[in-house]
Amino acid sequence: MQLFYGYKEGDRVMLSEDESKHAVKVLRKSVGDELNVFDGKGNLYTGRIIDNHPKHCGITLDKVEENWGALPYSFHLAIAPTKNMDRLEWLVEKAVEIGISRITPLLCEHSERKVLKPARLERILLSATKQSLKGTLPQLDELTPFKEFIQQQNATPTFIGYCGEGTKTPLHMKMREHGSSVCVMIGPEGDFSPTEFEAALKAGIQGITLGDQRMRTETAGLAAVHTAHLVHISQ
Amino acid sequence: MQLFYGYKEGDRVMLSEDESKHAVKVLRKSVGDELNVFDGKGNLYTGRIIDNHPKHCGITLDKVEENWGALPYSFHLAIAPTKNMDRLEWLVEKAVEIGISRITPLLCEHSERKVLKPARLERILLSATKQSLKGTLPQLDELTPFKEFIQQQNATPTFIGYCGEGTKTPLHMKMREHGSSVCVMIGPEGDFSPTEFEAALKAGIQGITLGDQRMRTETAGLAAVHTAHLVHISQ
Numbered sequence: 151m152q153l154f155y156g157y158k159e160g161d162r163v164m165l166s167e168d169e170s171k172h173a174v175k176v177l178r179k180s181v182g183d184e185l186n187v188f189d190g191k192g193n194l195y196t197g198r199i200i201d202n203h204p205k206h207c208g209i210t211l212d213k214v215e216e217n218w219g220a221l222p223y224s225f226h227l228a229i230a231p232t233k234n235m236d237r238l239e240w241l242v243e244k245a246v247e248i249g250i251s252r253i254t255p256l257l258c259e260h261s262e263r264k265v266l267k268p269a270r271l272e273r274i275l276l277s278a279t280k281q282s283l284k285g286t287l288p289q290l291d292e293l294t295p296f297k298e299f300i301q302q303q304n305a306t307p308t309f310i311g312y313c314g315e316g317t318k319t320p321l322h323m324k325m326r327e328h329g330s331s332v333c334v335m336i337g338p339e340g341d342f343s344p345t346e347f348e349a350a351l352k353a354g355i356q357g358i359t360l361g362d363q364r365m366r367t368e369t370a371g372l373a374a375v376h377t378a379h380l381v382h383i384s385q
Numbered sequence: 386m387q388l389f390y391g392y393k394e395g396d397r398v399m400l401s402e403d404e405s406k407h408a409v410k411v412l413r414k415s416v417g418d419e420l421n422v423f424d425g426k427g428n429l430y431t432g433r434i435i436d437n438h439p440k441h442c443g444i445t446l447d448k449v450e451e452n453w454g455a456l457p458y459s460f461h462l463a464i465a466p467t468k469n470m471d472r473l474e475w476l477v478e479k480a481v482e483i484g485i486s487r488i489t490p491l492l493c494e495h496s497e498r499k500v501l502k503p504a505r506l507e508r509i510l511l512s513a514t515k516q517s518l519k520g521t522l523p524q525l526d527e528l529t530p531f532k533e534f535i536q537q538q539n540a541t542p543t544f545i546g547y548c549g550e551g552t553k554t555p556l557h558m559k560m561r562e563h564g565s566s567v568c569v570m571i572g573p574e575g576d577f578s579p580t581e582f583e584a585a586l587k588a589g590i591q592g593i594t595l596g597d598q599r600m601r602t603e604t605a606g607l608a609a610v611h612t613a614h615l616v617h618i619s620q
Contacts, residue, residue, distance in 0.1 A: 240475060247604045282599045322619055361618045364517045369482045376611045383596045384557055 153280045156187040156195070156209075163187050163195045163209045170207035173199075185209050190279065190287030194218035219285030221249045223330040225378040226306060228254040228299060229371045230338035233262040239274050241368040245375045246278035246288060252333075254291040256299060260340030266293045296346055299335075300353040308333040309358040310350045311370055313341050318357040321377050326385075330378040334358070336371045388515045391422040391430070391444075398422045398430040398444045405442035408434075420444050425514065425522030429453035454520030456484045458565040460613040461541060463489040463534060464606045465573035468497040474509050476603040480610045481513035481523060489526040491534060495575030501528045531581055534570075535588040543568040544593040545585045546605055548576050553592040556612050561620075565613040569593070571606045 154173055156165040165173055165187065173179040180202050187195045187209065193216055197209035227250055231238045242253065255266050271290055279287050300308075307328045309321060325332065335342075335355070342350070351357065360373045389408055391400040400408055400422060408414040415437050422430045422444065428451055432444035462485055466473045477488065490501050506525055514522050535543075542563045544556060560567065570577075570590070577585070586592065595608045 244604050244607070247598060247600045248608065249598055281601075320618060322615055361614060363483055363614065365482045366516075369479050372479070372607070373483065373611055373614075376608055377615060379596060379598065379608075380557055380612060380615055383555060 151186055151283065153283065154185055154187045155190065155276060155280065157189050158193070158195065158211065159208075161211055162200070163197055163211050165207040165209070167205050170203060170205050173207050174202045174204045179207070188218065188280075188285055190276075190285075192217050192220050192285045194285060217285070219283050221251060221284065221286065223249075223378065223382050224251040225249065225330055225375060226252040226254070226333035227336070227371055227375060228256050228294075228333060229336040230256045230258045230261050230367065231263045231266050231293070232367050233339060235263075235270075237366070237368040239271065241371050242271055242274050243278045244372050246275060246284060247282040248372070248375050248379050249284075250288050250375055251286070252289040252291070254299060255293045256335065256337075257293050257295045258338050259296070259343040259346055261338045262340075263338075268292070296342075297349065300350050300355060303333060303353065303355060306331070306333045308335065308355045310335040310342065310347065310355050311337065311360060311374070312347045312357055314344055314347060316347060316351075316357050318359040321358040321360055321374060322381055324356065324358055325378060325381040329385075330382040332378070334374040334378075336367060336374060339367055386421055386518065388518065389420055389422045390425065390511060390515065392424050393428070393430065393446065394443075396446055397435070398432055398446050400442040400444075402440050405438060405440050408442050409437045409439045414442070423453065423515075423520055425511075425520075427452050427455050427520045429520060452520070454518050456486060456519065456521065458484075458613065458617050459486040460484065460565055460610060461487040461489070461568035462571070462606055462610060463491050463529075463568060464571040465491045465493045465496050465602060466498045466501050466528070467602050468574060470498075470505075472601070472603040474506065476606050477506055477509050478513045479607050481510060481519065482517040483607070483610050483614050484519070485523050485610055486521070487524040487526070489534060490528045491570065491572075492528050492530045493573050494531070494578040494581055496573045497575075498573075503527070531577075532584065535585050535590060538568060538588065538590060541566070541568045543570065543590045545570040545577065545582065545590050546572065546595060546609065547582045547592055549579055549582060551582060551586075551592050553594040556593040556595055556609060557616055559591065559593055560613060560616040564620075565617040567613070569609040569613075571602060571609060574602055
């Protein structure tokens with residue numbers, strides 16, 4: 151299914167500026183052609199082009215499907231961006247394909263990357279969401295300092311992956327207990343610092359392990375995403 | 386741990402040519418320095434440099450650890466290489482980190498990539514094996530035609546991922562039954578053809594699914610690798 155990104159406006163559905171250009175200029179869609187448009191909030195609209203404007207293409211609202219392509223659970227990954235952006239971008243694409251609701255880039259003691267430009271990640275989020283036919287665009291937060299983040303995590307069951315010393319349970323066991331709607335924190339290349347791990351435990355966050363394989367940050371992040379998926383489909 | 390790749394030769398351990406150059410020229414290792422050398426077959430040698438030759442650096446064999454960093458199961462992934470090589474190279478790196486024993490690139494009806502140069506993939510295999518401290522270098526086969534491959538698969542329990550119609554069981558359920566020492570086949574961007582799927586079933590290969598998420602070829606490949614890992618650590 152060919153999918154476009156847009157939003158409902160009164161009795162019409164408008165394509166975003168980029169998507170209008172893509173539909174009208176690249177794919178040469180014209181008045182009367184039927185399009186499928188999703189709003190990233192779970193609505194899938196179907197209608198015909200009434201205005202093939204290359205910047206704001208409008209279609210009729212003939213049909214709406216609610217809760218379309220919704221992830222059956224809500225998984226939140228909080229991860230320290232890798233020094234090499236390609237690795238983070240790769241993770242974002244794959245995480246969307248497997249299923250994720252929210253990504254929080256973390257700023258940690260050992261973080262090598264201390265600034266993050268969201269624009270490119272947002273484009274990857276959108277294209278991966280379209281490509282894998284997900285109805286909801288995952289939320290991408292701003293780069294959040296570790297201490298700030300752990301104080302916010304009182305609603306969702308939250309787990310922290312850590313390679314150092316300490317009490318840790320395999321993530322899949324924790325998920326069997328709590329379900330897949332949880333938050334998992336993954337540290338930077340140098341891992342979380344012992345101080346950070348201690349602070350997380352004090353904040354009620356539980357230590358987890360992804361097994362004894364040594365994985366890169368982005369691999370560990372994806373392993374957590376896939377664990378949530380697998381535990382969900384096994385239940 | 387800093388790890389070098391080499392081989393035992395009589396009462397000595399020799400570093401490969403690339404590794405000799407890296408140790409001697411880049412890291413400036415010299416006679417008397419202690420090195421850890423793995424042979425990719427499960428042996429970890431420790432000794433001191435007796436000849437810091439930049440092309441064939443030799444060390445004494447002071448200690449050998451057998452079955453070092455061995456994968457506790459043997460997982461075989463047979464996958465159609467993606468059109469874009471970066472995606473395949475990414476998969477190879479991640480698969481090694483999580484754990485894999487053998488990779489067979491498959492040539493399928495819908496394959497867009499019909500040739501494969503192994504040199505670069507072999508370098509990625511080696512560096513990922515070192516980086517993730519695995520003792521055994523996974524086997525990389527030549528690009529194998531689909532029909533030829535399915536005829537070889539009579540020893541290992543083999544499963545084929547397919548998005549089209551047909552009887553399919555979730556991979557993790559099959560692995561709970563057979564363990565993680567299995568072979569999983571993943572098709573190209575256009576999936577296996579119905580004819581290929583039928584031929585596989587006739588050859589005694591069983592249809593599996595990775596869940597109803599729409600994943601790219603390389604994402605499905607990694608999901609299979611991680612399923613093997615997760616089923617293994619949950620048992």
